[in-house]
Each structure stands twice: as C-alpha cells, then as structure tokens.
Amino acid sequence: MSDAAQRLLSENLGSVVLVKLRGNKLLRGKLKSFDQHLNIVLEDADEISSNETKKLGTVIIRGENVILVSPAEKG
Amino acid sequence: MSDAAQRLLSENLGSVVLVKLRGNKLLRGKLKSFDQHLNIVLEDADEISSNETKKLGTVIIRGENVILVSPAEKG
Amino acid sequence: MSDAAQRLLSENLGSVVLVKLRGNKLLRGKLKSFDQHLNIVLEDADEISSNETKKLGTVIIRGENVILVSPAEKG
Amino acid sequence: MSDAAQRLLSENLGSVVLVKLRGNKLLRGKLKSFDQHLNIVLEDADEISSNETKKLGTVIIRGENVILVSPAEKG
Amino acid sequence: MSDAAQRLLSENLGSVVLVKLRGNKLLRGKLKSFDQHLNIVLEDADEISSNETKKLGTVIIRGENVILVSPAEKG
Amino acid sequence: MSDAAQRLLSENLGSVVLVKLRGNKLLRGKLKSFDQHLNIVLEDADEISSNETKKLGTVIIRGENVILVSPAEKG
Amino acid sequence: MSDAAQRLLSENLGSVVLVKLRGNKLLRGKLKSFDQHLNIVLEDADEISSNETKKLGTVIIRGENVILVSPAEKG
Numbered sequence: 404m405s406d407a408a409q410r411l412l413s414e415n416l417g418s419v420v421l422v423k424l425r426g427n428k429l430l431r432g433k434l435k436s437f438d439q440h441l442n443i444v445l446e447d448a449d450e451i452s453s454n455e456t457k458k459l460g461t462v463i464i465r466g467e468n469v470i471l472v473s474p475a476e477k478g
Numbered sequence: 479m480s481d482a483a484q485r486l487l488s489e490n491l492g493s494v495v496l497v498k499l500r501g502n503k504l505l506r507g508k509l510k511s512f513d514q515h516l517n518i519v520l521e522d523a524d525e526i527s528s529n530e531t532k533k534l535g536t537v538i539i540r541g542e543n544v545i546l547v548s549p550a551e552k553g
Numbered sequence: 554m555s556d557a558a559q560r561l562l563s564e565n566l567g568s569v570v571l572v573k574l575r576g577n578k579l580l581r582g583k584l585k586s587f588d589q590h591l592n593i594v595l596e597d598a599d600e601i602s603s604n605e606t607k608k609l610g611t612v613i614i615r616g617e618n619v620i621l622v623s624p625a626e627k628g
Numbered sequence: 629m630s631d632a633a634q635r636l637l638s639e640n641l642g643s644v645v646l647v648k649l650r651g652n653k654l655l656r657g658k659l660k661s662f663d664q665h666l667n668i669v670l671e672d673a674d675e676i677s678s679n680e681t682k683k684l685g686t687v688i689i690r691g692e693n694v695i696l697v698s699p700a701e702k703g
Numbered sequence: 704m705s706d707a708a709q710r711l712l713s714e715n716l717g718s719v720v721l722v723k724l725r726g727n728k729l730l731r732g733k734l735k736s737f738d739q740h741l742n743i744v745l746e747d748a749d750e751i752s753s754n755e756t757k758k759l760g761t762v763i764i765r766g767e768n769v770i771l772v773s774p775a776e777k778g
Numbered sequence: 779m780s781d782a783a784q785r786l787l788s789e790n791l792g793s794v795v796l797v798k799l800r801g802n803k804l805l806r807g808k809l810k811s812f813d814q815h816l817n818i819v820l821e822d823a824d825e826i827s828s829n830e831t832k833k834l835g836t837v838i839i840r841g842e843n844v845i846l847v848s849p850a851e852k853g
Numbered sequence: 854m855s856d857a858a859q860r861l862l863s864e865n866l867g868s869v870v871l872v873k874l875r876g877n878k879l880l881r882g883k884l885k886s887f888d889q890h891l892n893i894v895l896e897d898a899d900e901i902s903s904n905e906t907k908k909l910g911t912v913i914i915r916g917e918n919v920i921l922v923s924p925a926e927k928g
Binding site: 724725726728730735736737738742744748759760761762763764765767768 | 854855856857858861862871875877891916917919920921922923924926
C-alpha cells in the first residue's frame with residue numbers, strides 16, 4: 404500500500420467503510436483494523452445486495468478478495 | 479493478519495464461527511484452530527446453503543479459499 | 554497448516570477422507586500421504602457427483618485445488 | 629512497473645484517470661496516489677457502467693484487480 | 704510434493720497415467736517426466752472428452768493447471 | 779522473459795503492437811515501454827471488439843492480465 | 854520444468870508446436886524461444902478455433918496462461 408492509502412485507512416479507523424469483494428459482494432461496517440495486505444476487520448458489518456441487507460456482526464476479511472475500500476461519506 | 483484479527487480469532491477458539499468460501503459456500507462450525515494464512519479447522523461443521531444444511535463433521539479448510547470469517551452472534 | 558490441522562491429518566493416515574476440490578468436485582479415498590501445501594495422495598479413491606461414483610484408484614491431488622478435507626465419519 | 633509507467637502515473641497525480649478492473653468494472657477519479665503494485669487511491673471517484681454512474685468518493689483500489697490505467701484525455 | 708507422491712510418480716515413469724486439468728480437461732498418456740511443481744511430460748497422449756478422443760502425441764503440461772494425476776489401472 | 783522475447787519487444791518500441799488480455803479484450807497501440815513482467819505502456823491505444831473500436835489514448839497495462847503480445851504486421 | 858521438458862522444447866526450436874492457452878485458445882506456430890516459466894515466442898503463428906484460423910504473425914505468450922505445449926507431428 405502507498406503511504407496515502409495507509410494514512411487514509413488509519414484516519415478511518417472506527418468509521419464506516421464500504422468494502423467491495425470479488426464476486427460482486429459489498430460489505431459495510433466500522434473499520435476495526437487492517438494490515439498491508441488489506442486484510443480487514445469490520446465491526447457491525449452488513450452485507451449489502453441489491454434487494455436486501457444481511458447483518459454479519461464482526462467479520463475478518465481476507466485481503467486477497469478485496470477489490471476496493473471506500474470511506475463512507477460523512478453526511 | 480492484523481493483531482486485531484488474530485486476537486479476534488483467538489478469543490473465538492471453541493466458539494461457533496461462520497466461514498464464507500469462494501464459490502458461494504458457507505460453513506458453520508466450532509473453531510478448533512487457525513494459522514496466519516487463515517487455514518482453519520472446524521469441528522461439528524455444517525455446510526449451509528439456501529435450502530439445506532449438510533453435516534460435515536471436522537473439516538480442514540484451505541485459507542486461500544476463505545473470503546471471510548465471522549464469529550456467530552452469541553444469543 | 555496449524556499444528557491442529559497437521560495432527561488431524563496425521564491421525565487419519567490410512568483412514569477414509571473426503572476432499573472437496575475447486576469446480577465442485579468431491580473425492581473420497583484412503584489418505585496415503587499429505588504435505589504442508591495440502592498436496593494429497595489418496596488410495597482407492599472415488600469421484601463422487603450427485604448422480605454417480607467413478608473409481609479413480611490412486612490419485613495425487615495438487616494442494617492448490619483443495620478447498621477442504623474432512624475425515625469421513627467412523628460409524 | 630517500467631520507468632515510463634511510473635513517470636506517466638507521477639505526471640497524472642491530481643489528474644483524472646480511468647481504472648479498468650477485473651469483472652468489467654470501470655472507475656474514474658482523481659489520482660491521489662499509487663505504488664509499484666498499482667495499488668491506487670482515487671478521489672471523487674465514480675463507478676461507470678453502461679447505464680449509470682455511481683459516486684464512490686475516495687477509494688483504495690487493490691492493485692491485483694487492476695487491468696489498466698489510462699489518463700483521461702485533457703480536452 | 705510429499706515423498707509418497709514423488710515415489711508414486713517415479714514408479715509410474717513409462718506407464719500410462721491420467722492427468723485431470725482445470726477446465727474439465729482429461730489427458731491420458733505415458734509419463735515421461737515430472738518435477739516437484741507437477742510440470743509433466745506425457746508421450747502418446749490423448750485428450751479424452753465425453754464424446755471423442757483426440758491424439759496429441761507428446762505434451763508438456765504446466766503444473767499449475769493440474770488438478771490430479773492418477774496411474775491408470777493395470778489390467 | 780527469454781532474451782528473444784525481450785529483443786522482439788525492444789525492436790518494436792515505437793511500433794504498433796496488439797495486446798490480448800484476459801477476458802477476451804484486445805488492445806492495439808504504439809509500444810511505449812515494457813518491463814520483464816510484461817507490464818506495458820501503449821500510446822494512441824484502441825480497444826478492439828468485434829463490432830467497435832474505442833479510443834483509450836495512453837494506457838498502462840498490468841502484465842498479469844496479458845495473454846500475448848504481437849507486433850502488428852508492417853504492410 | 855523438468856530436464857526432459859526443457860530438452861523436448863530445445864529439440865523443437867524452429868519446429869511447429871501447438872500451444873493451448875487458458876480460455877480454450879489454441880495457437881500453432883514455429884517455436885522461436887522459451888524460458889523456464891514457459892514464456893514462449895512463436896513465429897508465423899495462427900490462432901485456431903473450431904471454425905476459423907487467424908494469422909497472428911510473431912507472438913510473445915505469457916507463460917502463466919499456457920496449459921500445454923505439444924510438438925506438431927512431423928508427417
């Protein structure tokens with residue numbers, strides 16, 4: 404990860420992020436931790452699909468499946 | 479894995495976790511062991527699909543196929 | 554592999570295991586050997602699909618294709 | 629990355645680029661940072677598909693999913 | 704490869720083996736050589752599909768595509 | 779890359795090449811630079827599909843997605 | 854590559870070989886060079902599909918996409 408990516412994730416620890424995974428999966432949750440491989444821990448995570456939202460609670464995501472991470476807009 | 483991910487899994491040794499695998503497979507079982515590549519051993523594991531649950535017993539899961547791991551909510 | 558995974562496989566040398574491979578393939582056979590990459594040798598192996606069982610005899614399985622290994626329940 | 633690739637990306641820091649990802653996804657945004665694995669941070673990013681544009685804001689893209697990067701034509 | 708896998712292949716040098724590749728391809732031929740990545744050379748190889756057998760002659764197979772290797776039963 | 783591959787690409791710097799990518803994509807453009815992983819920079823690149831040609835301008839292609847590179851025939 | 858694979862390819866330098874790629878692509882051309890990753894340069898290459906043959910000229914093939922290489926039968 405570039406320094407900018409690392410700084411961006413660090414600034415968002417504790418905030419809500421969107422995580423897009425391979426296979427068209429989208430998760431949203433509070434960023435609890437990450438490492439340089441984009442292994443990620445989310446809290447209060449939901450899996451969002453076009454027609455429903457499924458509560459997952461805490462999830463450990465394997466970085467290899469991550470396509471992108473995006474801080475949720477702060478309204 | 480980040481320290482937080484490792485701690486989270488360690489805290490859930492002996493507890494029920496959900497493991498989502500590539501190819502839309504979902505397993506649920508008691509977390510017996512794991513390593514830093516997310517190779518996982520589950521006991522009393524079930525494979526859960528939309529219309530059935532298949533008993534698998536003890537399973538050794540290759541980390542490379544793991545998308546995410548999530549501690550089952552404790553009711 | 555975690556120590557627990559290694560121990561579990563060692564205990565099942567000579568016993569029947571199920572091996573799930575990518576591409577929805579399922580093999581069942583006597584575990585002859587394995588290494589830390591989950592490269593596996595099965596004896597008297599069958600390939601099991603929903604509507605038939607095909608005898609394969611001895612097979613050398615490339616670990617990279619293994620999703621999970623599960624000791625067959627001992628009745 | 630070749631020196632030419634690196635130079636090209638450096639020259640486009642702060643400018644709008646197109647990023648094509650596996651799975652036929654196309655993003656457009658301001659190039660904030662990149663590293664040699666093509667891990668990329670975009671600002672004001674949109675996901676563009678044939679029939680709609682979705683605002684994503686800031687995104688961290690995992691290089692492994694990048695197919696190509698192209699500076700947007702300056703009109 | 705485990706020692707058992709290596710021994711098994713060594714014993715079958717010059718004998719007919721089946722090689723299953725990703726993408727549901729099946730080859731049968733005389734095992735000429737192999738290395739520890741399961742790169743394989745077959746002689747007098749055929750590609751076998753459900754409705755035809757195609758002669759390939761000598762083939763060099765890239766190990767990364769190999770799912771399993773199985774000595775053909777000796778009648 | 780073999781020396782012959784490297785020499786061939788070097789001879790074609792500044793000339794038009796075809797680049798076939800995974801997912802049946804075909805690009806054509808002037809070869810600006812390359813490295814030993816087949817990371818490639820093309821200028822004046824077009825994406826060619828069976829029924830249209832889309833102008834992309836300058837593109838940085840991630841080598842991992844390249845299937846083959848071919849110098850365009852010089853008429 | 855095993856020594857036998859390397860010897861086989863060396864013996865076929867300048868001769869016509871078939872190269873099967875992932876995604877069911879088949880190329881035929883004169884083997885100009887190769888390296889130990891099966892990166893290959895073919896001259897006078899054709900892409901062969903069930904209903905047509907397309908002239909490609911000289912091609913540099915990325916080894917990672919190669920499934921198998923087979924010397925064309927000498928008539």
